[in-house]
Amino acid sequence: MAGEPDPSVAAAAAVDPSVAEVPPAVDLTRPALLNQRFEIDPSAPLPTFANGPAQAFAVTDRHQPGRRLFALVCSPERPFRAHVLELLGNAAPPGLMPVVDHGLVQWGHDRRPAIIYVRPHGGAIGAVYGRDGRTISENDIVRRVVTPVVRALQFLDSVGASHRNIRLGNLYFMDEGRTELVLGDCVAVPAGLAQPLLFEPVERAIADPAGRGEGTSADDVFALGVVLVLLLLGYDPVAGEDDDAIITARLERGSYSVLCERQRVPLAMLEPLRGMLCDDPQARWSLDDLQAWISGGRTSVPRRNLANRPGVPLAFGRKEHFSLRTLARAFTRDVTRADGMIRAGHLEQWLRQRAHDDDLANRVADQVTAGAKAARWSAGSEQNLVSRIAILLDPRAPIRFQGLSVMADGLGAMLAFRWLGEGDAQTPGELLRTDLPGFWLQVQPKESMPPVALQRQIPRLAFLIGKHAAGYGLERCLYETNPGVSCQSPLVRELHVLTLKDLLLALEHAAKGSGEADLPMDRHIAAFIAARSDEGSEALLAAVSDPSRSKVVVGTLGLLAQAQRACDGPPLPALSAWLARLLPPAIEDFHHRKTRRELEKRIRSVARDGRLTELFDIINDPDRRSADMTGFMTASAAFDAAASRIRTLESDDPAQVARVREAGQSAAATASILASAIAACVILMSYLL
């Protein structure tokens, strides 16, 4: 299936049916095999095509040996963009480097996602132009660069994805004549992770690389603008400058000014570049504006807005700040001093008297009041207050907390980055617990609200992080926000499980192994299933966290059955047998002995077939359970009545004895009367006759 990615792949590597079988670790000097077809040669790296931490290697296609391909092997410590790969599906969109296949590959001791691409013949555009004074003329740049890139971005936008990897080193010429330009990989690394600061909009440039966020086509337009500037100039206008100084300058003067002022940019390109490099995403040129410009139509050019610039600066640290954005950034870099200044009221006073922004001053005052209350009981209130004030001062900027700087749409990637890379995601977890993302969402201006999906995700994450039961918490947040993160349960981690089907196969493999664990369930597996299946699983998750062993077993079986149903998974006889061995406590929840024997018999039978759903239906049949309980209650009442009657009969109650004795006396009287009457009759008759 060369050239046709597997359509069923929700998360790239789910296609390999042999996932449950762990092959022996391969020697990295020998080729690794993908989908029994593509040989990835670890000894032939291709650094030109690498995308950040995802390394590129030469590939041999066993079916078509002459094909020139390369593979990007993803880093195990970075989540890849599985959702983008799914959105691309089978399509071979123009302007994007063609994906040939993808899947999991055994790489040393790990199993890693690998993506096979057609190898471009013309190399990266950055290797030819944009350096050493080599430029593309303003006449050629639209035809050779802008048009194919915009076409690719339009396709991505139509499927709801962004590229987020547009830079000189990731734009390739597919042909040796360098006429066909394509965008390179956008899947193998988190959005924006591999981007140099210059190619990111300023608010995303401030964020940590792993937390730059999925972004939108507006961010791709900005990156395209930077690419055009470099191609037109033939050099980097800010080369050699310190990153921090560049960001400060961009925050104060705007990205367009920093990149284009005092540079010899062709006059005809000034307007388009001003439109593409505008720091306000709402005012920035859209793909439609770009298309209109390509087609020769008229477009509006955003103007620089300095209306809100305070006339008098606020001194903080060793710098005087005219810009709220630089002030917010400075605050988050010196939290203790910022906290003192904010609580002392200096910021509020400056906002009222110098910046003439009473609304913002009031909101700052509200946060100070709330922070003063929180300070009594929360050790982290200082950081919390400063983070909130920074969000108020610069709502577009990333959320900054305890050294983290993360965009709201980059929370998931940051969580995965910390978890997979450092094994500790406590700081992102703490950020979620303080509900800073919820506050960030509240203060966003109505005209620039984030996408609806993000608006829904933020409160959902706050809900999930607040629950401590299995299937919730940090693990659930990790899997909900990262379709490309494999299940981190120790039971299946080495198999790099990305889908429910793979999880079930991996557990089947674990069930066959000698070291069978107590339960095929832990917090990671519960969260993974809950995040990856569409059915509601609240009741089953509650059962998994129940103190009762029988409920835990039934909840475990229910969750795995739900996974099998959701992915229409194959029969799992070993896993079924494992679960059947754990079921006796659940069977003992039934009182009726005959029902127990019937259940044991049926469970043995169904377990052999490997159908978890049927197994669960047997043990969790509400009618049977209800009938058992009703029958037990009825029997219990009858047993009680019998016991009570026995107690009465055995007690020899004096009152009861007295009643019986009185009945005996009554019987004696009645019998005497009868005897007397009969005797009288007999005597009379004997005399008379």
Place this chain on the structure above:
Amino acid sequence: MMTDWPSRARVRPPQPPPGRVHFQRRRFGRTLLAALVLVLVTAFTPATLVVLLVGMLPTVVAAIADRSPGRHAAVTVGSINFIGVFPFLVGLWLSGNAVHDASALVTSVINLVLMYGAAALGWMIYLAMPLVVVAIWRLHGRSEVAGLRVRQKAMIDEWGEELERHPPRRSLTAK
């Protein structure tokens, strides 16, 4: 403002409950009837009265001694005592019902032994019958207990020993 005192005309003496009045009337009626019968018997059959008074003396004693609600002792002793007296009464009536015959009857030791022996038998019946009934009742109870235990065992076999350990039962019909 005037106090609303109850007027003299409204004040009535306390009245006995209606049931008690009815009982007192019945008792009075029965006493009157007994007195009337005694007067008639005394006037017309003095011999019979003598035999009855002497022969039924144990019954009179039992009636005085027995204060139980049903007066079962008096009834039992009286009934059997009457069986002992009745043959002599019939003989007296057939021989003319004369007072001197009655005197002869009640002065004969054998006759008295027979009449009072019947009364003694009545006492025996009265005393023995409750013991017999209680013994039968206990036998029946033991049989019922055995049956209930068998049923309980069957229930335990079907539903398990939790039936015995089950916490305070909820009524199936309880809301």
